[in-house]
Amino acid sequence: MAEPDCPIVLIPAHNEEATVGTIVAQVRLLWSCPVVVIDDCSSDTTAQVARNAGATVLPLTLQLGAWGAIQTGLRYALRQGYRTAITLDADGQHEPQDISLLLQPLIDGQAAVAIGAFPERASRARRIAWNYFRWLTGLKLEDITSGFRAYNHTAMTVLASREASLLDYQDVGVLLILRRKGLHTIEVPVAMQPRVLGASRVFRSWWVVGKYMLQTSLLCLARVGYNHLPPAADD
Amino acid sequence: MITYQLTSMAIGIGLAAIILFLVRRDHLHGPYAIWWIGTAATVALLGLFPRLFDVLASKMGVSYPPVLAIVLGFSLLLLKMLTMDLDRSRQERLIRRLAQRLAMLEAQEISSSTQPPSPSRTKGGERNPETTEPELAAASPPLPQGERDRE
Numbered sequence: 001m002a003e004p005d006c007p008i009v010l011i012p013a014h015n016e017e018a019t020v021g022t023i024v025a026q027v028r029l030l031w032s033c034p035v036v037v038i039d040d041c042s043s044d045t046t047a048q049v050a051r052n053a054g055a056t057v058l059p060l061t062l063q064l065g066a067w068g069a070i071q072t073g074l075r076y077a078l079r080q081g082y083r084t085a086i087t088l089d090a091d092g093q094h095e096p097q098d099i100s101l102l103l104q105p106l107i108d109g110q111a112a113v114a115i116g117a118f119p120e121r122a123s124r125a126r127r128i129a130w131n132y133f134r135w136l137t138g139l140k141l142e143d144i145t146s147g148f149r150a151y152n153h154t155a156m157t158v159l160a161s162r163e164a165s166l167l168d169y170q171d172v173g174v175l176l177i178l179r180r181k182g183l184h185t186i187e188v189p190v191a192m193q194p195r196v197l198g199a200s201r202v203f204r205s206w207w208v209v210g211k212y213m214l215q216t217s218l219l220c221l222a223r224v225g226y227n228h229l230p231p232a233a234d235d
Numbered sequence: 236m237i238t239y240q241l242t243s244m245a246i247g248i249g250l251a252a253i254i255l256f257l258v259r260r261d262h263l264h265g266p267y268a269i270w271w272i273g274t275a276a277t278v279a280l281l282g283l284f285p286r287l288f289d290v291l292a293s294k295m296g297v298s299y300p301p302v303l304a305i306v307l308g309f310s311l312l313l314l315k316m317l318t319m320d321l322d323r324s325r326q327e328r329l330i331r332r333l334a335q336r337l338a339m340l341e342a343q344e345i346s347s348s349t350q351p352p353s354p355s356r357t358k359g360g361e362r363n364p365e366t367t368e369p370e371l372a373a374a375s376p377p378l379p380q381g382e383r384d385r386e
Contacts, residue, residue, distance in 0.1 A: 036342075056346065057342060057345075058339060058341070059342070060335070061337055061338070064331055068331055071335060072334075072335040072339065075336075076338075076339045076342065166327065
């Protein structure tokens with residue numbers, strides 16, 4: 001059984017054999033907490049590399065996408081009795097030493113979810129997309145798609161539920177569920193490395209972007225006026 | 236000389252026969268079978284008595300009965316397609332949860348094969364009723380009621 005104070009680090013990975021080993025090793029070196037890599041049906045040796053680096057690997061038999069992988073990790077963390085979870089991208093964008101910055105608001109009880117934000121990384125197109133979603137949802141967050149987050153136990157339980165299983169992306173839909181449940185989300189400015197290898201899973205091609213924009217817009221519109229709790233001061 | 240009654244009877248009975256055959260062969264799962272048996276009965280009835288639509292149309296104020304048949308048939312098709320997508324979404328949710336659960340089990344299997352579960356994990360606490368495999372029950376710590384319900 002896990003110690004209650006010990007956070008668990010969740011890293012969703014899809015074909016990230018080049019970087020995942022380094023990330024796992026770095027996290028384990030800096031923080032002596034358990035690292036779980038959720039292998040989203042990779043066709044390369046991601047799982048083996050992660051295991052060799054000392055991570056627990058959750059091998060998905062079907063490709064569920066980034067959010068499906070993170071939810072797997074959250075469910076696993078809850079089963080194992082962890083009360084705090086950190087999510088991190090496997091491509092080396094996020095600095096493991098910034099984990100403490102994310103944990104602090106959770107420890108202080110300021111928020112249920114802390115998001116590591118680095119809005120400067122966004123391209124013009126991505127900024128337009130974020131502005132559009134902010135306008136559509138009324139969310140006040142700067143970096144909507146950041147995968148560098150810390151969740152407390154309540155947020156983990158909410159997001160591990162069936163309700164969140166049909167989401168395809170970890171951004172707007174997840175943030176809307178959190179807001180609906182009255183959970184406070186804050187952003188913490190962090191530094192981010194440029195993506196070392198590979199490309200973003202969402203901003204890949206115009207077709208994928210179009211599908212993403214349409215699906216997410218519909219998700220926002222479907223929630224208009226539905227259980228709107230007053231948004232917390234700075235979420 | 237084949238009358239239109241013969242044609243409609245052949246189509247109706249034929250469709251109903253195919254559906255009944257499939258249901259009897261167990262190719263259609265419970266709730267779907269009920270829907271299709273209903274369809275088979277309707278198709279057979281309308282095939283045998285195509286004049287039924289004339290009666291129905293005049294009662295409903297439709298001056299050209301075949302249009303009523305087409306519109307009703309089309310609406311039912313749309314309704315059926317809608318329920319199919321609802322069901323597919325429900326199944327998608329189930330499949331995702333299942334894949335996640337499988338991943339968790341596989342990770343536990345690997346860790347329990349490399350290191351035997353510590354005694355502190357196996358003793359005490361209620362067990363997850365969903366877990367029937369003894370190894371799993373031993374390897375996973377008991378969950379609070381709220382989390383178990385969400386599994």
